[in-house]
Amino acid sequence: MYTFRIFDSITEECKKIWKDDRNKFSSTFFQDIQYVEEVIKNKNNQIKIVIIYYNNIALAILPFEIKRYFFVNVLQWIGTDYSDYCNPILSERYKTLFNKIYFLNVWKLILDEMKKDIDLVFFNNQLALINNITNPFVSNFKTSLFSKIYNITLGEKFKDYKDNIKNKDKSHAYEIHRTLIKYEKLKKISKNLTVNIESSDHNLLDFKSIIDEKKKQLFKKNINNKLDEDFKKIFQNLIDSKKIKFYLISLMVGKNALSRCFGFVYANTFYYYIPTVLPNSFNNYKPGKILIIQLIEWCIKNNIKKFDFGLGSEKYKKYFSNKEISLHRYIYSCSFKGSVAHILLFILLKIKKLWL
Numbered sequence: 001m002y003t004f005r006i007f008d009s010i011t012e013e014c015k016k017i018w019k020d021d022r023n024k025f026s027s028t029f030f031q032d033i034q035y036v037e038e039v040i041k042n043k044n045n046q047i048k049i050v051i052i053y054y055n056n057i058a059l060a061i062l063p064f065e066i067k068r069y070f071f072v073n074v075l076q077w078i079g080t081d082y083s084d085y086c087n088p089i090l091s092e093r094y095k096t097l098f099n100k101i102y103f104l105n106v107w108k109l110i111l112d113e114m115k116k117d118i119d120l121v122f123f124n125n126q127l128a129l130i131n132n133i134t135n136p137f138v139s140n141f142k143t144s145l146f147s148k149i150y151n152i153t154l155g156e157k158f159k160d161y162k163d164n165i166k167n168k169d170k171s172h173a174y175e176i177h178r179t180l181i182k183y184e185k186l187k188k189i190s191k192n193l194t195v196n197i198e199s200s201d202h203n204l205l206d207f208k209s210i211i212d213e214k215k216k217q218l219f220k221k222n223i224n225n226k227l228d229e230d231f232k233k234i235f236q237n238l239i240d241s242k243k244i245k246f247y248l249i250s251l252m253v254g255k256n257a258l259s260r261c262f263g264f265v266y267a268n269t270f271y272y273y274i275p276t277v278l279p280n281s282f283n284n285y286k287p288g289k290i291l292i293i294q295l296i297e298w299c300i301k302n303n304i305k306k307f308d309f310g311l312g313s314e315k316y317k318k319y320f321s322n323k324e325i326s327l328h329r330y331i332y333s334c335s336f337k338g339s340v341a342h343i344l345l346f347i348l349l350k351i352k353k354l355w356l
Contacts, residue, residue: 002098002106006113007049010037014049017058024092025061026131028308029266030083034244036063038237039079042230043067046117047078050110054097061089062110072119072341075334082226082234084149084273084311085327086125090133103136111334119338122345123330125311135328143328150321152307158297164322175319179289186285190253195294200239200246207236210248210262213276249298251291256280258287261295269306270299292320 007014010033017023018033029035040047043065050062063078077086111121127149128138137143155161166173187193198205211227218225239246246264250257262274272295277288299307309317311327318324331346333339 002052002054002102004050004052004106004110006110007047007051009047010040010049014051014061017051018061018089020058023058025089026092026133027087027089028085028127028130029244029264029269029271030079030085031061031063031087031089032244032266034238034241035234036078038234039082040065041237042233043081045078048075048114052098052106054093057091057093057097059091059094059098063089066114066118069341072337073117074341075114075118075121077123080122080124082231084125085127086123087127087130087135088137090130090135092133095133098136100136100140103140107140115334119333119335120341120345121330121332121334126328126330128326128328137330138326138328141330141332143330145326146329147311147327148313148324149311149327150309150313150317151323151325152296152309152321153323154296154300154305154307156300158300161296161300161322165320168322172319175289175316176293179286179293182285183290183293186282186287186290190282192252192254194252195291195298196250196252196257197298198248198250200242200244203248205239205246205248205262207239207246207248207262208232210260210274210276213260213278214274217276249291249295251287251294253280253282258282259291261291263295265304268304269308270295270304271308271310273310289316289320292316296320 015033018025046066048064048066050064051058052060052062064075065078067074067076077083080086123137126135126138126143128135152161155164162173162176165176211232215225215227238244244264244266246262248260248262250260252258257278258280259275259277261272261276263271264273265271272292275288275291277283280287296307309321331342333342
């Protein structure tokens with residue numbers, strides 16, 4: 001018997017289900033309850049947490065919010081404005097207890113209950129696979145594939161990683177080889193080349209400085225970004241809570257940083273979240289790529305199993321990765337106003353694609 005409940009806030013019952021390890025939920029950092037709660041604190045959107053059950057067993061958590069955009073109410077995943085990935089939270093049991101027919105029937109009932117409050121459904125940045133579980137909001141609907149994201153499944157040794165890349169694509173292996181050569185040359189000509197690792201466990205991370213650096217770089221390239229004051233608050237509060245390990249990792253020559261990365265470890269995955277390359281006389285040696293190599297080695301030494309490059313399908317990410325996952329968008333109109341907004345959004349996305 002499939003049932004569902006819709007909560008207007010994250011209640012204690014929601015938290016209990018969300019945090020219960022027996023449910024074996026698959027998700028990403030951007031569906032972690034601490035992150036979701038911080039996002040909610042900084043926004044006044046209407047919350048709709050949907051939990052789907054099978055015989056009182058929680059199969060899925062759907063963390064939704066309803067946000068007002070001009071003249072329409074839009075149903076979206078909580079944190080859509082800031083999150084790299086926006087997905088349902090699925091139990092391992094989902095794979096055996098739920099199929100397309102059951103999912104579509106339950107989803108119709110959920111949407112019917114919420115339709116009076118929404119004009120448009122807009123599910124952005126959806127992974128096709130969530131830790132090897134197929135995302136039903138991608139596989140069961142007509143979505144648009146608009147990007148890819150790149151990951152590395154890490155082995156026990158750096159050599160295993162290099163061999164895996166070589167078997168996948170020799171041109172990618174050459175890129176890694178060339179980066180290692182540049183690293184060796186840089187070590188010879190520079191003094192005190194080091195990798196500095198600061199952790200939120202022991203250090204006061206200078207989070208603000210790397211955000212400011214990144215914003216300047218994106219501004220010069222005329223690229224819009226999500227790095228506003230609310231974004232800073234969300235992550236600064238998470239850093240201060242010390243419940244999730246955040247890192248500021250820098251490739252240094254003496255006291256000068258050549259490249260830096262703000263990242264974090266969650267569910268045995270390192271998220272390569274905000275990288276920067278600072279203007280310096282060693283830029284020809286590609287310090288950003290050298291830092292990636294150092295990060296991969298660091299992850300392997302610390303038994304981290306996965307390296308996530310985050311949003312963006314830049315070539316360098318593809319070269320270093322051994323796995324890619326498609327990213328999808330789903331739009332559905334629930335009212336006349338929603339239909340008008342859908343058309344306008346379609347035109348806007350087309351224009352944006354032409355400018356990229």
